[in-house]
Amino acid sequence: MSIKFLAEDDRPREKFLLKGKNSLSDSELLAIIMGSGNKDESAVELARRILTSVDNNWNQLSLLSVKDLVKFKGIGEVKAISIATALEIGRRRASQDIPEKITISNSRDAYNVLKNYLSDLRTEEFWAIFLNQSNKVIHVAQLTHGGISQSIVDVRILFKTALDHFATAVIIAHNHPSGSLDPSKDDMQITQKILGGGKTLSIQLLDHLIITQNSYFSFSDEGLL
Incomplete structure (x- = not known):
């Protein structure tokens, strides 16, 4: 079933806006990055299958190359690059210190x-x-x-x-x-x-x-x- 036929509360983007990013499952987050699925699977279903292949572990997913990702039906080079880019952003964010905010005392x-x-x-x-x-x-x-x-x-x-x-x-x-x-x-x-x-x-x-x-x-x- 395509995302557009799901109840609004089950659509990843709409759910993000209505309930916030913390309400989304891993597969829903990945579905937003991909944007669409294939003719047989919604983006959420495809995302769930991809995550299952790496034991639902983001670190394991980050080890997959573009060539590995395009082996999944519905993942072309553009989607694969989008996935790899999002994971790289997450890696860089995790490696950076949170800037210390200025305190106003007087x-x-x-x-x-x-x-x-x-x-x-x-x-x-x-x-x-x-x-x-x-x-x-x-x-x-x-x-x-x-x-x-x-x-x-x-x-x-x-x-x-x-x-x-x-x-x-x-x-x-x-x-x-x-x-x-x-x-x-x-x-x-x-x-x-x-x-x-x-x-x-x-x-x-x-x-x-x-x-x-x-x-x-x-x-x-x-x-x-």
């Missing part, structure tokens, strides 16, 4: 992350650092860019980005091209708006930095949060 740490983005600009930009529960940086993003004296941030975009990255805390920042470190009335208002929104979503606002060419102002350090 305003200086946050400034060091953002200063190269903001210190020399002639127009205002609004950026945010998104952190996990250990205060490790998981994402850094520019949210807006504006004129010489003001850049308005959409709070909805800020928190959508935080939710998309499963952040539990944020640090916001913008630059003052004028060189002034004094927070404006608008700076104070947006800080309080984000602080309140974060409490509703259980996303903590840790700090708001104003960055100039050579220095910065921290709302947290000044007791304004």
